[in-house]
Each structure stands twice: as C-alpha cells, then as structure tokens.
Amino acid sequence: MATPISADRLVAALRAEGVHVVERPGWRTYNRNHKGPFGPVNGVVIHHTVTSGTSNTVSIVERGYAGLPGPLCHGMIAKDGTVYLVGHGRTNHAGRGDGDVLRAVIAERGLPAANEADTDGNTHFYGFECENRGDGRDPWPKAQLEAIERAAAALCRAHGWSPASVIGHKEWQPGKVDPKGFTMGWLRERVSARLKSKPSGGSSGGASAGASSTYVVKNGETLSGIGNKLGIRWELLAQANKVKKPFVITPGQKLTIPRKAGGGTYTPPPFPNGLTPGRSSPSAKGLQQTLKDTGWLDRSVPLADNYGPKTQKAVASFNHKHNLFTTGRPNDPSIGRRGWDLLHQLSYGN
Incomplete structure (x- = not known):
C-alpha cells in the first residue's frame, strides 16, 4: 500500500x-x-x-x-x-x-x-x-x-x-x-x-526525453490543432515561432513550445474561497487581472473587490468557450476550480 x-x-x-x-x-x-x-x-x-x-x-x-x-x-x-x-x-x-x-x-x-x-x-x-x-x-x-x-x-x-x-x-x-x-x-x-536497470531517460517518441520544448509538424496539422493538442493557445505558438499571417506551417517544421523563463512546471495559485458572483471578495481583483491578462476582460475595467456584472460576463464567456459550466447552466458566471487553473495557465504563457 x-x-x-x-x-x-x-x-x-x-x-x-x-x-x-x-x-x-x-x-x-x-x-x-x-x-x-x-x-x-x-x-x-x-x-x-x-x-x-x-x-x-x-x-x-x-x-x-x-x-x-x-x-x-x-x-x-x-x-x-x-x-x-x-x-x-x-x-x-x-x-x-x-x-x-x-x-x-x-x-x-x-x-x-x-x-x-x-x-x-x-x-x-x-x-x-x-x-x-x-x-x-x-x-x-x-x-x-x-x-x-x-x-x-x-x-x-x-x-x-x-x-x-x-x-x-x-x-x-x-x-x-x-x-x-x-x-x-x-x-x-x-x-x-x-x-532491472536505472531509468534510461530515453525518448519514447515525439519529442526528446523529459522535454516538450519542440514539436515537429505533421501532415495536415494547423497551429490551432497543435495548440489544442498541447493545451496551449495557438497565438503563443505563432508568436514564439515568428509565424505571421496567414499563419501557414509545413510538415516537418520544428516549432518551439513557449515556456516561462527558467523552465519548470507552472502551478496555478490556490483556488480562493468565497469567490462568488455578486459578492465582494479580495480575490475578485486577482480574477479580474487574470481575465485582463488573457484578453477576456477589457483593460479599462477598474479592479475591485466586487464580483460584478462585467466580471461575470467575462467569466461566462470564458466558461462557454472552454465548456466549463460549474452549475450546469449555459453562460455560467461562476469560476470553478478547473476554470481557475486553466485561466492562470493561459495567463502564465503570455
């Protein structure tokens, strides 16, 4: 055990x-x-x-x-x-x-x-x-x-x-x-x-062992498809690899997978208690800032403890895009633990 x-x-x-x-x-x-x-x-x-x-x-x-x-x-x-x-x-x-x-x-x-x-x-x-x-x-x-x-x-x-x-x-x-x-x-x-032997650390296919820093484009793949596969935004892939409009990639092309400077694995901040639509919470400011960083909330919206209508609308749009419905309702304005983690993962890549 x-x-x-x-x-x-x-x-x-x-x-x-x-x-x-x-x-x-x-x-x-x-x-x-x-x-x-x-x-x-x-x-x-x-x-x-x-x-x-x-x-x-x-x-x-x-x-x-x-x-x-x-x-x-x-x-x-x-x-x-x-x-x-x-x-x-x-x-x-x-x-x-x-x-x-x-x-x-x-x-x-x-x-x-x-x-x-x-x-x-x-x-x-x-x-x-x-x-x-x-x-x-x-x-x-x-x-x-x-x-x-x-x-x-x-x-x-x-x-x-x-x-x-x-x-x-x-x-x-x-x-x-x-x-x-x-x-x-x-x-x-x-x-x-x-x-019977020590860990080999050899490659099991795909990328080099222990790393996800590069990706080799396969026939028929697109930046958006690769982004979905790797769990990152395709815009970040394009930016990291200087791929310009019309964002064409070719089979065999090696793409650099963007990482935070210094490498390592990102762990989102702890999910806050008491973060509820329509209520005041100091955590609302952190949520609003992350929504701004990822483009879901207009940067002109002032940060406030109140989880107000504009924040709710931004969260509802984010949830709808990623099929994250904590209450089972469409246009759900509540941020759940999985949505919180995903939002911060996306912010981390920017």
Missing part, C-alpha cells in the same frame, strides 16, 4: 523514465475526489479507449461521457507515445472489480480470474487509457507500446512495486476485454526488464 505521489513527482517519474509528457490545463486539480478517496494506491491499470484520433481521445478522457464524467484516467497514451496527463487524484477509470484480484496485486502474486465486482478500483489504482479502437485490428505502434511500458515502470519505480502491480482492465473487472492487441504477461515482462 502507498500514499499517491504528488503531481510534481508523477511528472518527474515519467520524464525520468523517458516519457514524453504533455500536461493538460488544470489536470493537477482535476479529479473525482468528492466522490470517494484516492488511496492507498496499490497498482496501475492499463486500458484501451475504443476511440481514434489523438485530439478527440484527449477530449473524451477529459470530459467523459453521459453518465460517466471525466477525468476517465490519469494519463492518455497516444499513438506516437506521448502521455497526456489529464487528472490527478481519483478518476473514473477502473470502476468496481474483484477484491481477490486487489489482494493478489497487494501481495504481488499471480492473479485469480476476475469474477466479482465488489471493490472500488478507482480508490486503489492509477489508470492509463491508450488510444486504440480495441477491435483487434487497430495497430499498436512501437512508440506507443514503449510509452506504456515506460509509464507503468515509472510508477512501479516510484512506489517500489514489482511488475505484478501492473494489470489490465480485463484482469480487474469481469466482462472487460481491454487492453486488446497485446497480453499483460508480455507487458509485465517488459516492465520487469526495465526495472
């Missing part, structure tokens, strides 16, 4: 293992912790998504489905080996599974057949969803398989677990078939071999 590692440690562990990581906006505080505990953690569950297209798949695992809200995993492993971190904490990935399987994972011994659904797996497992249609015909590229191996090994190494702590969804929950296209025995052998 183990306490879940922090978001910083998760990123560091993945990158040390040579995983190309993309941190999606707001992922560090995006979870289902209000529905139950996350931890103690005992292992890693591997899934396939039954989807195609990286951008589409990232969107699905972030938002979820009707009746199954996101995040649907901690990380999504794309065809090119990139791991998109979408949640930290409890996520909707494992569901209820067999308690005998959990006990076998804890003891790091052979797994019994999963024939019951009596235990909450979302409490006990990290989850990686892998981009694949799951029909047995959709290929598993070498870069993707290597990234799955590296990601699983990274968590095993971080917690001191053996490869027996890495299981498939089909080994946890009766009736599941994922991941389909490779065996978990094969994956555990790969993880075992990797754990």
Whole structure:
C-alpha cells in the first residue's frame, strides 16, 4: 500500500523514465475526489479507449461521457507515445472489480480470474487509457507500446512495486476485454526488464526525453490543432515561432513550445474561497487581472473587490468557450476550480 505521489513527482517519474509528457490545463486539480478517496494506491491499470484520433481521445478522457464524467484516467497514451496527463487524484477509470484480484496485486502474486465486482478500483489504482479502437485490428505502434511500458515502470519505480502491480482492465473487472492487441504477461515482462536497470531517460517518441520544448509538424496539422493538442493557445505558438499571417506551417517544421523563463512546471495559485458572483471578495481583483491578462476582460475595467456584472460576463464567456459550466447552466458566471487553473495557465504563457 502507498500514499499517491504528488503531481510534481508523477511528472518527474515519467520524464525520468523517458516519457514524453504533455500536461493538460488544470489536470493537477482535476479529479473525482468528492466522490470517494484516492488511496492507498496499490497498482496501475492499463486500458484501451475504443476511440481514434489523438485530439478527440484527449477530449473524451477529459470530459467523459453521459453518465460517466471525466477525468476517465490519469494519463492518455497516444499513438506516437506521448502521455497526456489529464487528472490527478481519483478518476473514473477502473470502476468496481474483484477484491481477490486487489489482494493478489497487494501481495504481488499471480492473479485469480476476475469474477466479482465488489471493490472500488478507482480508490486503489492509477489508470492509463491508450488510444486504440480495441477491435483487434487497430495497430499498436512501437512508440506507443514503449510509452506504456515506460509509464507503468515509472510508477512501479516510484512506489517500489514489482511488475505484478501492473494489470489490465480485463484482469480487474469481469466482462472487460481491454487492453486488446497485446497480453499483460508480455507487458509485465517488459516492465520487469526495465526495472532491472536505472531509468534510461530515453525518448519514447515525439519529442526528446523529459522535454516538450519542440514539436515537429505533421501532415495536415494547423497551429490551432497543435495548440489544442498541447493545451496551449495557438497565438503563443505563432508568436514564439515568428509565424505571421496567414499563419501557414509545413510538415516537418520544428516549432518551439513557449515556456516561462527558467523552465519548470507552472502551478496555478490556490483556488480562493468565497469567490462568488455578486459578492465582494479580495480575490475578485486577482480574477479580474487574470481575465485582463488573457484578453477576456477589457483593460479599462477598474479592479475591485466586487464580483460584478462585467466580471461575470467575462467569466461566462470564458466558461462557454472552454465548456466549463460549474452549475450546469449555459453562460455560467461562476469560476470553478478547473476554470481557475486553466485561466492562470493561459495567463502564465503570455
């Protein structure tokens, strides 16, 4: 048993293992912790998504489905080996599974057949969803398989677990078939071999290990599409790479991914208490300034403690653009935790 590692440690562990990581906006505080505990953690569950297209798949695992809200995993492993971190904490990935399987994972011994659904797996497992249609015909590229191996090994190494702590969804929950296209025995052998040596820090495809400072343009890609994929504004990509109107990019072109001077990972300020539309709060000034910095609020609007109509209108527009509705209503004027994080991430890039 183990306490879940922090978001910083998760990123560091993945990158040390040579995983190309993309941190999606707001992922560090995006979870289902209000529905139950996350931890103690005992292992890693591997899934396939039954989807195609990286951008589409990232969107699905972030938002979820009707009746199954996101995040649907901690990380999504794309065809090119990139791991998109979408949640930290409890996520909707494992569901209820067999308690005998959990006990076998804890003891790091052979797994019994999963024939019951009596235990909450979302409490006990990290989850990686892998981009694949799951029909047995959709290929598993070498870069993707290597990234799955590296990601699983990274968590095993971080917690001191053996490869027996890495299981498939089909080994946890009766009736599941994922991941389909490779065996978990094969994956555990790969993880075992990797754990016998120090972290390699080699590339698992995409960009150089441990870095997301460059991106190679693929055929048919646009700045806006790449921006959505990487979780940054396309305008910042254009500015960093001196791409002028009509903003044309070409296959094979290397784009610099803008970072804050000095590098590192940005952590948004803590979500403030008492920040409510129509009420006064010192935090309203900070929200208004960030809205100005990101272009959502006119700079002529004076900063004030009052969360007034102009601030509400700016927040509602921001929420509508990013499908962030804390109350479920369209034109929602309330800033939620995920919106707060995303807004500051965008401000950070300016």
